[in-house]
Amino acid sequence: MVSSAPHSSARHSSARRTVLVSGGGGSGRSTIAAALAREAAGTARTLLLAADDPHRSVDRLLDVRLSSEPTELEGGLFAARLDPQAAFRDAADRLLSRAKPLFDLLGVDPLERDELSALPGAAHLALLDALRTHAARGEWDVLVVDAPVVADLLAALALPEQLDRYLARLIPEQRQAARALRPVLAAVAGVPMPSDWVYEARSWAAAELDEVRAVTDAPGTTVRLVLDAPTGPRAGAALRQARAGLALHGQRVESLLVNRLVPDGGEPFLAGLHLEQQRQLAALRAEWDVPVHGVPHLGAEPGGAALFARLGLPPIGPSGPLPTPWPVEDLREGDEGALVWRIPLPGADRADLDLVRRGDDLVLGVGPYRRTVALPSALRRCTVAGAALREGVLAVRFTPDPQLWPGGR
Structure with a gap:
């Protein structure tokens, strides 16, 4: 991880x-x-x-x-x-x-x-x-x-x-x-x-x-x-x-x-x-x-x-203690075959979420609040495959882009 x-x-x-x-x-x-x-x-x-x-x-x-x-x-x-x-x-x-x-x-x-x-x-x-x-x-x-x-x-x-x-x-x-x-x-x-x-x-x-x-x-x-x-x-x-x-x-x-x-x-x-x-x-x-x-x-x-x-x-x-940094979990060797960026958002409602990929940035929105964050280097070579909100944590799934990450998995 x-x-x-x-x-x-x-x-x-x-x-x-x-x-x-x-x-x-x-x-x-x-x-x-x-x-x-x-x-x-x-x-x-x-x-x-x-x-x-x-x-x-x-x-x-x-x-x-x-x-x-x-x-x-x-x-x-x-x-x-x-x-x-x-x-x-x-x-x-x-x-x-x-x-x-x-x-x-x-x-x-x-x-x-x-x-x-x-x-x-x-x-x-x-x-x-x-x-x-x-x-x-x-x-x-x-x-x-x-x-x-x-x-x-x-x-x-x-x-x-x-x-x-x-x-x-x-x-x-x-x-x-x-x-x-x-x-x-x-x-x-x-x-x-x-x-x-x-x-x-x-x-x-x-x-x-x-x-x-x-x-x-x-x-x-x-x-x-x-x-x-x-x-x-x-x-x-x-x-x-x-x-x-x-x-x-x-x-x-x-x-x-x-x-x-x-x-x-x-x-x-x-x-x-x-x-x-x-x-x-x-x-x-x-x-x-x-x-x-x-x-x-x-x-x-x-x-x-x-x-x-x-x-x-x-x-x-x-x-x-300081909050845990947003971790990137490597699941490419498992069944999901993806990298997952876990972003703690306690209190967030699924209906209020907004997520857009713009180049090497991810634009996140929670209701009226928005933030543009730079993707970790590993995720810049991936495409967004989906996202899910469970128990106050937004999990954004990325799959390697074959053109940028030869070999994929």
Whole structure:
């Protein structure tokens, strides 16, 4: 058996922890993130990053007005707020300084900082840049992120891989050899050839993306999903699809937190709701292979150490073992006569799957989530023979292409 997985540039210490708190809208992610950070600060220097808080909910929870620069609170807890507009201007400043030779060539003046306004998707880039920046500072042992909903979080986490693929397509490494031939090519073509700054900018961008992926792919980076107390099968289906999307992009779900469970009260309505929530909580625990924790409804908005402690959240400990790389199993000597690429997709539904082979890549889709991954070298000489989803694992069968792999079996 050969193990293979999409490119990973994880280099961070396994002792450092990054916990991304995500889930559905209105599920209480900010409250859970603030409580987790406060609890973690008791034993480690902890930074809480409010990355999806346009209405300053975290400010009210902590009774402080946060800015982009970390504010020190009591007991080793720090907190900061992500400002996508300011982050976009900072990133644009760095990019425009790199592109100055192009503006000089065109005879135009670059935009001033005050003229810049965040473009759609800038919040995703701002989140990634904040993860990279705070990890590089190395001042905290634990980073707790009040992250966006799962769809937006995955859109951000998928960006480095996507942008790296675009860079490789637009300015491949091999093309850098053309720099030595630029004078000759310019004379033949009759037009100026790209100068060194184009290739330097490509190397700079690739290095920046590698730094981001070193955080998102690090052994200590995990996701905690928050679910509002389940009320029906649709919530469970959306949750399973979210987990499959996270697995598709190599993100590990550490635990599931079921929020706002009502207590067992004497009133018939509350008693019935309590029984139904407990029934669905038990069903989730039977279905999921990660810890499922119930979080009580406090009857009031949490705030302060006493109320946060009543939530009873599991502490942030070691991240646990890394997921098994996507293995390629060689069955050519058996009855199947094929190589099988096994891709763990817990929670995926067969009806939501999409699979397309494009050259040396495989485009995988799970509902709204998509990812393009490079095929392992052995599978590039094969053709796709079929696929099956069983017990949360997608098995893609390949058969050797006689023209590329003489001898077949």
